[in-house]
Amino acid sequence: MSHTKIAVVIYEPLNSDGSRVYRGLKTALEFKTAGDDVVVVFDGSGVESLAAISAPAHKMNPLAVALQDNILGACGFCATSHGVAEPITTSGWALLTDNKGEASIRNLVVDGYQILNF
Numbered sequence: 001m002s003h004t005k006i007a008v009v010i011y012e013p014l015n016s017d018g019s020r021v022y023r024g025l026k027t028a029l030e031f032k033t034a035g036d037d038v039v040v041v042f043d044g045s046g047v048e049s050l051a052a053i054s055a056p057a058h059k060m061n062p063l064a065v066a067l068q069d070n071i072l073g074a075c076g077f078c079a080t081s082h083g084v085a086e087p088i089t090t091s092g093w094a095l096l097t098d099n100k101g102e103a104s105i106r107n108l109v110v111d112g113y114q115i116l117n118f
Contacts, residue, residue: 004036007113009105010046014053018060021049024118025063032070039113040067041096042074043103046118050074051084054091072096075103 008028012020024040031038042050050071053060064071073094079085085095096103105115 002034002036004031004034005111005113006031006036006038006116007105007108008038008040008116008118010040010042010049010118011044012118013045013048014060015048016045020118021046021053022060022063024116025053025060025067027116027118028067028070029063032067037113038070039108040071041103041105041108042071042078043105044075044078045082047074047079047082047084047088050093051079051087051091054087054093073103077102 008024010021010024014021028038028040052058053064073096074088076095076097079088079095098104098107
């Protein structure tokens, strides 16, 4: 494994710009395939995207499956406020609450990850 550490953070909801969600997932997969240390976090309105692509019939579901071990989960606060906490947890994803109930981007930086936002 290389020393490259990348955190892909997806903020975009599918209904706004699905291509950004797709590019974020494909970028993460590129890093994973290269043997890099890559994680994916869904934050803000992006939590809606994780809920949607978790459905087996969704066209981006194969990307979620391919990145299953790399997706850390979704911001707990955002998932609750966007009404998608249940579909996210039912699909087996974690709700990230390490920053007073929200996902911590700072912790990723402290752990040495370069942040890529989509």
